[in-house]
Amino acid sequence: MTPLVRGSQLARLLGQWHALPGRRRSPDYLALAGAVRGLLADGRLALGVRLPAERELAEALGVSRTTVTAAYRELRGTGHLNSRRGAGSWTMLPDGHRVASSGLWTPEDDLDMLDLSCAALAAPVQLQAAARAAAEDLPRYLGGAGYHPTGIVELREAVARTYDERGLPTSPEQIMVTSGTQHAFDLVLRLALPPGGRVLVESPTYPNALAALSARRARITTHGLAANGTGWDAELLLGSLRQTRPQLAYLIPEFQNPTGHLMPEQLRERVVATAHAVGTDLVVDESFVDLALDGITVPPPVAAFDRHSRVISIGGMSKPYWGGLRIGWIRASAPQVQRLAAARVGVDMAGPVLDQLLAVRLLADAEAIVAVRRAQLSVQRQALLGALAEMLPGWRVTVPHGGVTLWAELDGPVSSALARAAEEVGVRLAPGPRFGLDGTLERFLRLPFTLPAADLVDAVRRIAEVRYDLDRTSRPQWSMPAVIA
């Protein structure tokens, strides 16, 4: 059966759809159609979903039915809606679109876009030499069948060593190599979360983790992170665990995506103890752990406080090295790793041997590569902060001491409108609500500092221009749609 979005739900997703630049010149129906396109582009409105009947949406938005009829006609014209008389209208995408690396839909021909929707660096210079060396290593494996569901031993050893170095003794049998951290998370969910199970996540959080959870039909509760300070409120977080007793909690303790927060040591210990007491498994995403900046010390891994195999750690090569490697891993107990491998054979059997050999080569050179990455990120973060202070002084940012993203608090609830407007001037943004569940993060915007400094400054200049256009827009009388619990 086709999923249906109700009028009240769509109204909530649309938020301040009228706040578009140039609104004085464009009629309501075009603003509405543009806002629906924006929701489709950033994945908050799925494809193949049946939109509400015109009358229902008109009522929910407090506009005339003619406006909605005209907006739907416009969306059909641009290839975003397919209607059949008597049966309804379904969302679709026009030809010539592709999925971008951020998971957002994007036109095929926008390769010149300054893409601030993706928080990942270009490859390090060492990658090509490492790839050649890996090809030389390959013959050692060619005599076997090549299937290693938990990963090749030498990479499992190299990853285990990284945990040893962080003060968490780990054997290779506790490591499973995956095709990236996202794959690791999906596998863990297959093992540890029954369909419809209850999960606690941070809000904001990593959008593709939410996508993986919704694929498991997880019932999600959120712990709201403060934009400033240390982020997590210890009492609230532990209280939520005690009250909701989720099967699983997903946390990003190191330079959290998107806020950049670093969880203090004491809270790590308390979260593990509480999770154990209430029977919750913790999935700890360590994607950014290598990217501490400003010489700060990262507390011990969350799993260092675990005595009962409650903590499953996931991580990977994408952030310090390169996303195109598609190498990630899971650290769990040895029996859990065996169960994960058994689940994996039903998905993709095993990862490519050559890519794993390349990862081994890169990890052998970790110190040099990561030092350069940190230096590069510091410079880029500085450029981004400087440009924001100069051109958007009304925005508030807490400087993150690691990771690759800033979580900016805007001077109004305009994140989605700003993302739509920025697209027009060649900047792709992932608006705040993409990082939450309930459309409440319109005052926030994630800004990665993974592009070269000059591009970041150029992007902020363009964003600032359209931000001021939004302000010059006359706002029609509008009452916020009620939030549906």
Ligand SMILES: Cc1ncc(COP(=O)(O)O)c(C=O)c1O
């Ligand atoms: C917190 C977090 N987890 C997982 C991922 C996905 O990583 P991978 O490319 O290793 O699948 C990302 C990428 O942005 C991330 O930020």
